[in-house]
Amino acid sequence: MPYSLNLDIPAFLQHYWQQKPLVIKGAYSDFIDPLSPDELAGMAMEAEISSRIVVTKADDWHVDQGPFEDFAEYGDSHWQLLVQAVNHYLPQTDELMDSLRFLPDWRLDDLMVSFATPQGGVGPHIDNYDVFILQGEGRRHWVVGDKGNYKPRGNNPQSPLVEDFEPMIDVVLEPGDLLYIPPGYPHRGNTLEPSMSYSIGYRAPSxxxxxxxxxxxxxxxxxxxxxxTSAIKEDTQGxxxxxxxxxxxxxxxxxxxxxxxxxxxxxxxxSQNRFDLDISPSDPAYSSEELAKLIATDNHLSRIGGLKVLRLEQDVQPRLFINGEAWLFSELDEATLSEIANSKQLSPQLATALCNNQHNAAILLDWVNQGLYYFDADEA
Structure with a gap:
């Protein structure tokens, strides 16, 4: 399903990105959730997927780590389920992520999806990364404060919460509304009715x-x-x-x-991800002849969800970085490297061009057999 973002991107980058929060009402017209609460709950039952439930208390919260077998014990209010890196597992989230791809891939952390019951929330806190919070079904009340020196809740240095703050933003998000919060701004969300929320985080290395x-x-x-090494001239004994x-x-x-x-x-x-990718190596592995045959019949290759394929401007070598590894190519020009890095799919034409060089063809075969790329019937 297409997700078209109603946002003046140049103005946003100039006046808001990493500068100040912004509410974009109706950022996505007629927004449809890419997954249901039941599907999210099913993901939280999988051991390989990072999930947690936050139970809201008067002045604190309690966290239970997944995987989960049952949710009945939590009741009908004051808790929320959060599942990390949903974009690594659900291809239907790709178009939602692509709508924010005016930001570079290296910054993207993950798509965290939450289902929250009434009064569910994590209390006032401060993040050290940029986040877009997209409201799905339901409504949530958000307040955001200005930057400042905020004391931890109850003067407890171990508490992830901060003391209450004076809101500079006070808004109820409805389906399709988007809230952008740069690092360092305190914020708090409170659920008004059962809700789905999508948090797209962007991090830079410390x-x-x-x-x-x-x-x-x-x-x-x-x-x-x-x-x-140095000559001993200025050092003395101590x-x-x-x-x-x-x-x-x-x-x-x-x-x-x-x-x-x-x-x-x-x-x-x-090029590394904080959360594991959903990598499934080809079984059985493709041979170079099988790969070439599939490419020749106009099959597209798609990268798996969340995979970062990066190149460095003016790099000293013709290479790409993928999932923490460097791949050095033979006789590949900058334009082709950029096309591979920028495109989530490899067209048959581009894949054929790679296969025309034995060294580069071996790299492509390795990507497919490792499970970094797969043949996507939907793109054929």
Missing amino acids: QQELFGEVADFLLDHSRGQQRF QVSLSTQSGMAQLLTALIEDKSTYNDILGRLL
Whole structure:
């Protein structure tokens, strides 16, 4: 089903993205939920899918982690079910995700879908990522406050909740309404009637994540073994001189300035997903002859839900990064690399062009047999 977003995208990016919250009433005209509450409950029963139930209390919440066998014990109010990475498992959510694809794929975290009963919510809290909250069936009341120094609820440093705040946005979302909240803005949702909500999150790596990826890469590839050297001039018995401090910092800077290393690290990091993908390897595996035959009969190849296929502008090598791995191509131009990265489907023409090179054909065969791409009858 088509999902057309009623939004002035250039104005949004200029005035709101990562700057201030925005309510878009009627963002999706005649919105139809891509799944039902029962289907969501069924997903929460699967062990490989991340899910949880949040029970609302007076000044706190209680969380039960899935998978679940039954929901009767929770009653008719004051709880909500949340299921992560629904876009990894349900192809019918693709068009909804595509409506927000004016933002780059590397930022996308996942589509979290929730079913909430009346008075269900998680209380006032602050997220460190951008989120679009789309209302499906039902209605929810949302308040959003301005940025500020908010104390944790009850002065408990372990509490994920913050103290109440003065609303700058106070709105009831109805089906098709969209609420955008940048990082750092406190917000709280309260369910007025049984509701479906869709939260599309966008994250960027933190310093900790970047340095962690650098360390992992250097260890895995036996890189970064250059040691600091200097003449002993300014150091004394118990003092590390400024020149020594600066020299050691330069060792770290040199790693980042080496594009062959930094590009590899960054591409692998940004192409990974926080939640598992629904990967099903081909069984039996395709042979190269079988693959070529299927492509020749106008079969399209589609990437699985949530798969990130990225290239780095002005990369030092003709490669793509997929799910934390680097794939180096042979004699492939920038335009073709961009087409693969930007398109969720590989047309028979593009797949044929890849198969015309033995090395590139082997990569395509590997993608299909790993389960990263599959033949999509709907695209034929």
